[in-house]
Each structure stands twice: as C-alpha cells, then as structure tokens.
Amino acid sequence: MQRRSLTTFLLLPALAAVCLPFAVHAQAFPERPIKLIVPYAPGGSADIAARLVTAEWAKALGGDMFIENRAGAGGNLGVDVVAKAPADGYTIGLQTVSLAINPALFARMPFDTRKDLAPIGMVASSQHVLVVNNGFPARNVAELIAKVKTSPGKYSYGSAGAGSTFHMAAELFKATAGVSILHVPYRGGGPALVDTIAGQVDMSFPVLSAALPQVEGGKLRALGVTGGKRSSLMPDVPTIAEAGLPNYLFETWFMAFAPAGTPPAVVEKLNAALNKAMATPAVRDRMVKEGFDPTPSTPAAARAKLEQEMPVWAKLVKERGITGE
Template sequence: MRTSARIILFTSLIGIPLAGFAQPFPSKPIRLIVPFSTGGSADTLARTTQTPLSEVLGQPIVIDNRGGASGTIGTDLAAKAQPDGHTILLVTTTYTVIPSLMKKLPYDPRKDLAPVSLVVSQPNILAVHPSVPAKTVKELVALAKAKPNTLNFAGGGNGSSPHLSGELLKIVAGVQITHVPYKGSGPAVTDLIGGHVHMMFAGPLAFEQHIKAGRLRALAVAANKRSPILPQVPTMAEAGYPGIETGTWFAILAPANTPKAVINTLHQAVFKVVHDPNLASRFAKLGVDVVGSGPAELGRHMEAEMTKWAKLVRQAGITLD
C-alpha cells in the first residue's frame, strides 16, 4: 500500500478529517459570555446583536450572563474555555481598568484572551434621580459641597466606566461623594430609578429610555460634543467641568490560541452585523457609535486603554471598596 493511501485509511479510521484537520466553523451554537448582570448596557448590546449575528454565522448565539467581581468571573470562564471560537466574551472598558485595581486576577488580560472586534462605543451621561434638587452640574456640585459624604453615585462594579467617571467628578469638582458598586449597570440603574442612589454615569444604552420617560434627569454628557439623542443636554465642559470625558466601549474577545481563521470569521460577522443599515440606524438613534474594528486595531486600543487607566488609578488613589 502506498504511503498516501495509508494516511487516508488511517485518518478515516480514527475519525480525523483531512484538509488541515479543521472542522468547519461554526459547527455548533456559539456561547456569548456577558460578564455582567441582565438589563445593563452590555446585556442590551448582546441581545440587540444576538439574532442578526446568529443569522450571519448560521448558528444560534446563546447569551450567558455571568455577573460579579467587576466582570472577572465571566471573563475567567471565557479565558479557560476551549479555544475553538464557540465561546466568546463581550467586554467593556472595565476589562482594561481591572488590572490596575486587582493585582491577583485569575487570568492574564494580555495573554489569556485574544482580540476579535471593537463593536461599538458610547459616551457617558451624568444623570440623577428626580428627587435630587439639582438641575445642573453646578447645582449638584454645590449640593455635594454643602453636604460632604452625603450624596452617592452608582457604578456597574469597581473599575467600571461609571465608577471611574464618578471618581473623575470627585477630583475635578472637588467633592466628596460615595461610590456604591453593583454587579453591572442593570441593577445600578434599577436602584437609581428607585431613588436608592442619587446619581450615576452611564451610556444611552442604559439611560436613554428612562431619561425620556422622566424617570431620570440628565445633567451633562461626558464627551466633547452633545449627544444627538439629547441635544438639549450640555457637555461636562459646557457645564463648567472640562476634563471629564469618559465613555464605554464594547468588544468581543475569544480564548487565546483560537485559530486566526476563526477569529477573522467572527470579526467579519460582527462587522457585517453592526454596519447593516437597519441596525446602524438603530444604534444611531440610541446615541451609540458603530465601530466594528479588527483584531489588530482592538489589541492596540486595549493596550492604550490599560496604560491610560493605570495612570488615572495611580493619580486618583482609587482602590477597591
């Protein structure tokens, strides 16, 4: 028997396919781990893209919310998953902040997960519960200075964008307000609406419907320009507090060692979904910016973010509560 014939017979007997020994991708449902609770910005984004992403990839997308520990529980779960593309992770800005706050992470954020695509980004909005007697940022700051350590602000966990935005407000405005961490922005927004906390920074994905319904009062947008969905709301600079420009970005990662071809397939699917005219229009109406960048660009972005937030954490002396 010739050598090539022996190889074909051997591989067929043990069930290993030829053509590079690769299974077609995807070959089964894809698990999308969202390391935050339901109802928050990350969860909303995951569910908004779930159906179109399933249609493009030809397999169901199964959302798995694993909130807790500022996103590290779900992230660790994804980092230890089989690197075949059938488990992916949706992260936010928090992913690049946590390494500066938690020195003993159960995973290495630079080595254990691979960048796939930066999906969308959104500016943060400073909103208060209607019971707070402040209709501008200056009135809020005056109230906080008159009653130090009385007002509090919600955050989607330690190291989240809402948390760091509040810390920036403390530094820039010179006020003493208390951070109240939650397991994601979903429960934080729920308590803000209920009047259990006074204020919070979050994006349109979490706030927009509640602001328009009058359940929350928007004071300012933490960006260099006003939001098209809230044109009457000033920027933090216009409100008298420049230097508070924060936002939240959302990205897809995969376990390290996931084949490059699989990562490219996932990126192409994400890009196609978020740039679909119907979905892009929907995002625009929510004040969300579509990105869809590739693995290399996302990798550079995350590295730059880790450097930026590490500097802020040191300067502000931020520690875990």
C-alpha cells in the same frame, strides 16, 4: 546561497503541513454553534449590545450563535471562562471597558488580559449621563461643581457597585473637577437610580439608555452626557465637557474577544462577520435607538485600544485608591 535555497525548499512541505490544518479549519468554521459569553446578568448594557448583534453575526458567519450569561467578580468570572476555553473560536466573549479597568482594580486576576485573550474587534461605545434628583440645588454641571466644592463630602452619588462603569465615570469626574463626593455602591444600576430619584443619594452616572425613561418622565434631571458629543437620544443635554468641565471624557466600550491561540484565520473570519453584521441598517438603527454607537474595527485596532487604555485606568485607580468587589 544554494545551501540556503535547498534548506528552504526542504522546509516548505513541513510548513505546509503545519499551516494546512489551520486553513482548512478556518474554511469550515463554524461547524457547530458558537457560544458568546456575556460576563454580566441579562438586561445590562453588555447583554443588550450582544443581543443586538448576535443574530446578524451568526447569519454572516453562516452558522448559529447563542448567548450565555456568566456574571460574577465584576465580569472576571465570564471572561475567565473564555480565557480557559479551547482556542477554536467556538467559545468567545463580549466585555465592556472593564476589560481594561479590572486588572488595576483586582489584586488577583484569574487570567492575564494581555496574554490570555485575542481581541476579535470593537462592537460599540455607549455614553453615561450625570443625573441628579429634582431636589438637588444645581441646574447645570458648573453649578453642581460649585455647590459640591462648598461642602466637601456632603453630597453623594450612587453606583452599580465598586468598580462598575457608573463608579469609574464618577471617580473620573471627581478627579477632573477636584471635588469630594461620597460614593454609595449598590448591587446594580437599578437600585442606584431608584435611590437617586428618592433623594437617598444626590446623583448618579448611569448608562444613558437606562436613565432615559426617568429623565423623559421628569423623575431625574440630566446635567451632562459623558462622551465627546451630544447624544441623539438627549440632544438638548450638553456633554459634561461643554457644560463646564473641558477635560472630562468617559465612554463605555464593548469588545468581542476569543481565547489566545485561536487561529488568526478564525479570528479574522469572526471579525469580518461581526463588522458585516454591524453594517446592516437594521442592526445599526437598533443600536442607535438603544444608545449605542457602532464602532467596527480590526482585531489589531481592538488590541491597540485595550493596550492604550489599561495604563490610563491603572493610574486613576491607584490615585483614587479604588478597589473592586
């Protein structure tokens, strides 16, 4: 016991020498502006979510933060930039549920989602909505399923591209309902909505906030939202589950993350500031008005969410034969 105590005593200075720089770094952090990389073009849901929290997040940290959009490869390009950045907390990212989906979609990934990233925390979730053009012969989800089953492959849906959340929401719907609907991928959600309105495709599963103006303007008909509860933005539109497909649930979530190896104290500081920002009434109100539900969490809870969903999407992707662009 004496020998063990002596060894521990002798090691204490060495341990302190290792830990002290990290503690000092965390106390001083941030000493310069933080870059928040959004792996999509400006105007998309991830970009909007990032811009809703960035100012208050920076304020809570006592520093500056700016957004850099690095679109490409279904979001993988921007995430890879973060994965390969110095692990000091000054380059971080914000990605959608594609963080859990893409490893199954792409045969080759430039990074290892589990090993190369350190989740900071959840930011928000957002629903999609099943919309049809005004000429489509169904007034609700149950009627749509019945109609599609009578003519497998006759009807089509538009998505924002192969592997997009539009695409995954629709494929989950098809798998749950046991129906065949032709996938027509577009380069972005905007063109998919335009062609849905025009009748070039029969339906789509856009993010709720993107579809809202078209639904309110009478250009599209909303049959059901994809989440577990009705949206305050469309209170009269039922969930798809309550409208005829009980086991269906799809939500896009948004997660902030840093490179693996970022000092835990820095990750915790980023997390605490993020949660503080989302707790401010102004930020919460703006998020809700844009169709987001704030979902603050710990870094551990964010990692658990990622680990929980990766095998779920891997199973769907394999069963449906889905590949990314």
